[in-house]
Amino acid sequence: MMKRFFLSSALCLGFALTGAAQTEFRHISFEEALTAAKAEGKKVFIDFYTSWCGPCKRLAANVFPTKEVGDYMNSNYVCLKLDAEKEGADLAKQFQVSAYPTLIVVDTDGKLLGSFAGYKEGKDFIAAVDALKDPEMNPERVKERYLAGERNGKLVFAYARYLMENNRSYQEGIRQSQQVIDEYFNSLSDSDRLKPENALMFTNYTYEYSNPRLKFMCDNVNAFDESLREDVKKMIAILYRQEAYRYLSGNHLVDEASRSAYDLFKKESAGLGYADDFxxxxxxxxxxxxxxDAAYLAYCNENFPSLDDDAQSSLVSGVGEIFNTDTPEQKKAISAFIRKYIGTMSSQGVYMAAMSIYQLEK
Structure with missing residues (x-):
């Protein structure tokens, strides 16, 4: 599962950085921010960061400069960016900040409305910040409302996010959140599934080729609201490519059933226009x-450069599943193959190759 998320993340298209639209962080005091927010009919948003925090730097580089996030933040908040160990230390202590980055929203009286910690991007970031404005969307209140039986898209997606972010086990958090989304999807008619307020269950919460929501997307792609169709098409492409990576990074065609499933996948891919790409x-x-094993390793040694960067990463990450690694000789041969190409691979590929080499040679 982790490998799939890693590869899926690598495939997702980023937003163009547009200086004029990026999040405007004001160089004013907290008290001045409260005054400005009151005058402008906004709330105050604070990004508490530290100089050594990696996710903080990713937010600064990849999230706040995007047009989508900038447009939302500038329209709704007076934004401050404070180093929690320097000029923002006293305020961080006041709001009990203990992890970085911590993002908080306060009203014009300085009352904390809500906060969350960690890295998010795009629509996930906007949804998480937007939820902080409404006391009814406070994480604990969301949980209370959901368990009481209330259901609507905004609440369901917020509760699914809550389950992912508050479970000590990453995998269990994913499993529980998917169960919530699956139940919601199954409770809706086709026409309700297509409503824009339910789009996130397709574009943000569908993770695997085997999920019935993918088939629904494929069958109804042109029935979605026009503003959503490109996002739906991108998600379909991501999930199909992810499934191709799954086949590539293992030895899955082992019986009649698995070959039939692969043939169907290949036929579907062609129908969607992915045949040449795959x-x-x-x-x-x-x-x-x-x-x-010997013949396939020889094939890999000769033809590996024909794969694109992400496919190369997928293949080297799965050598333990692709090949029998029971003997020292086989491990050595596989490691030699990876070492042969590691200098030509992308940064992601180098990371995956290094991990595989470590497992083979440790």
Whole structure:
């Protein structure tokens, strides 16, 4: 699951950085921010960061400069950015900040409305900040409302996010949140599923090719609101490519049932226009199915450069599942193959290759 999320994340398209639209952080005091917010009919948003915090730097580089986030933040908040160990230390203590980044929203009287910690981007970031404005969307209140039986898209998605962010086990948090989204999807008619307020269950909370929501997207892509169609199409493409990576990073065509499932996937991919994009991966997948370890490793040694960067990353990350690694000789041969190409790979590929080499040579 983690590998799938890593690869999916690598595929997601970023937003163009537009200086004029980026989040405007004002160089004023907290008291001045409260005064400005009252005059402008806004609330105050504070990003508490530290100089050594990696996720803080990612927020600054990848999230706050985007047009989507900037437009939302500038329209709704007077924004401050404070180093929690320097000029913002006293305020961080006042609001009991203990993790970084911590993002908070306060009203014009300086009363804390809500906060969350950690990195989010795009629509997830906006949804998380927006929820802080409304006391009814406070995480604990969201949980209370959901468990009392209330259901609507905004509440369900907020509760799913709550489950992911407040579970000590990442995998269990994902499982529980998916159960919530699955139940909501199954409770809706087709026409309700297509409503814009329910779009996040497709564009943000569908993670796997096997999920029925993907089939619904494929069957109804042109029935979605026009403003959502491109996002739906992007998610369909991400999930199909992710499934191709799954086949590439393992040895899955082992019986009639798995071959039939693969043939169906390949047919669907062609129907969606992905045949050319996936052609190289299909050759590797099918070569693995018809070859022993030695023959397939020889094929990889010769043809690895024909794969794109993400496919290369996927293949090297899965060598423990693709090949039998029971003998020192086989481990050495696989490691030699990875070392042969590691200098030509993308930064993500180098990371995955290094992890695989460590497992093979430790």
């Amino acid at each position: 052609a190289g991966m299909f050759r590797f997948i099918e070569k693995r199915a018809e070859s022993d």
